[in-house]
Amino acid sequence: MKKHVIIIMLLSVAVMYSQKKKNGTVYIEHPAIEIVEAMQQADIAGDVDKVASYLADDFMSVSGTTRNKNAKGTNKEQFLKWVENKTKWTAYASLTRHGEAYPDAIEYKDGKTWVQTWNYLKGVHDATGVKIEMPLHNLYRLNADNKIELEIYYSYPVGQDIRAGFTERTNGTIYNEHPHINKVRRMMAAFENMDLEKAYSYFDENCSFSSLEMPVGESMDLDEVKESHKGFYDKFEISSIDVVGYPDLLHYEIGGNDMTVQSWWNFRLIRKSDKKKIIMPAMYTHDFNDDGKVVRSIGYFSTKVLDAK
Template identity: 45%
Template sequence: MKTKNTLFALAFICITAVFGQKKTNGKIYMEHPAINVVEDFVKASVAGDTTKLASYMAEDFKAYNGTSDDPMGQSSDRAAFFNSVMLYHDQLDYFSIEPLPGSYPDALEYKDDQQNDGTTVLTWNQIKGVHKTTGVKIDAAAHRQYELNKDNKIFRIISYSNGRVLDEIGNSFSDRTNGSIYNHHENINTVRKMIYAFENGDLEKAYSFYDDKARFGDLNSFKTRGISLTDQKELDKKMFEQFEIENIEMSGYPDYLEYEMDNGRVVQSWWNLHLIRKSDKMAIELPVFYINDFNEEGKIVREAAYYNEKLLEQPATVASK
């Protein structure tokens, strides 16, 4: 028993030693002269003031992309960095760099012999702007690590950001197609059959064209966005209790869009629903725009309906007959 207790005590001491030890390697500051330098540096970059930028940079300055395949292998010198700054300044309307909401910069002073020759400033920013030529909007988070020497000059910047928005700008300089538009297609046939099944009160047939996991959105109300087929059936039931469908007519013709990107399959259709409000026999014409997304099996997986809900609430003025 004594041996077991001794072994347990030794094991506990070892675990405590592993998980309980802490070692400081410097200090973290939320106010620091180096932070002031970085903040002024960012303001100068937004203003496109390369002269002022240069005053904050060391002669051996290098900038790195922390998200590249070789983040510390390929660097930009002062001239290349200036060109990058001016691209943002010259090509973006409403250009701004602000702290990410809820964040603030940190200044780190290390006491490690290999890192005690200056200060590291970490920032979390939100970059905003609209590209002047393509109209692409930038609203992206970015993290930067600034290394400053003992003279408070920036000698290294490592940037971490999502480059997808820049790819979108590059892609937007040339025209490209994104699929095909059809005015006759099996998915268009499905939408027509579904609509006219509702017109004739054949709900079983109408719902048969939907996938069991289909989601529905009524854009008049946040409460009915993304609801299930079961919930949509309940809404339809209430609708039929209040209104009688006298006729549904197609407005124009439907379009079926088959996208290359993301393999989207969408039918857009326009309809005029002629309804009779049961409470007062009021005749109502309700224009509706439907967007129906399809899966590969030809089932509707998502539906969004656009219409003016106020038309259903208008006061009785003219009887239907």
């Protein structure tokens, strides 16, 4: 029985290995790679004549992600027109290999040579200011004359963002009077009058607090803010907190129906150590939840003014 098992195992291994069939060779260095990368850089530079010199007369460029069964792709003439036009609306364009990726050239047994590339495109759309930063994956097929006859591209459709930049659309409603604005005003009045229990009552217990002076991604919870405020009150007396202009409530359409109050204030302070009067400008954004509590507070101010001589 053991002998039979060994024979079966050997046959299985033989079957697995017999299923392999070589269909070409992959190269990390190849003239076709040089041709493709030279064409790509000429494309980015907008050098139409140089790009044309690398393309076959019957060149076609097609999307590898389109679901349009009738898509015919882009021919050489159309592609060159695209190369010419995009330099007119793209600034700071660059194309590099993506990270540690590198292109491959594959010579298939049928005589065709393919090059596959992984790149990273950067630039700015001049008219809309849309920042273009995206990975690109392309396949290129070369003919017997070492001309590129086919390009298949796989990329994020950044054109959607650019097209959106040419239209006007609203993203909600701005209020200059709203119950949430009233809450912010009452909150600041409570801080001015040191009614801290009332002031903190407007915040959700899980509220996050951050400011311009904190590292990106860091925040404090309500208890940490209360402790931080104690140190401030030990050193400064609040004469008044005066609104600058008027607060706005932004009720967004995009992003989950969020409501944010943004407000501007002048903190009129007296430094207890030397009775120095200081004015500290500040801007705040307060995000409200469905229960009418503040769930995120961001402060934009500089505490360096508190060290004024």
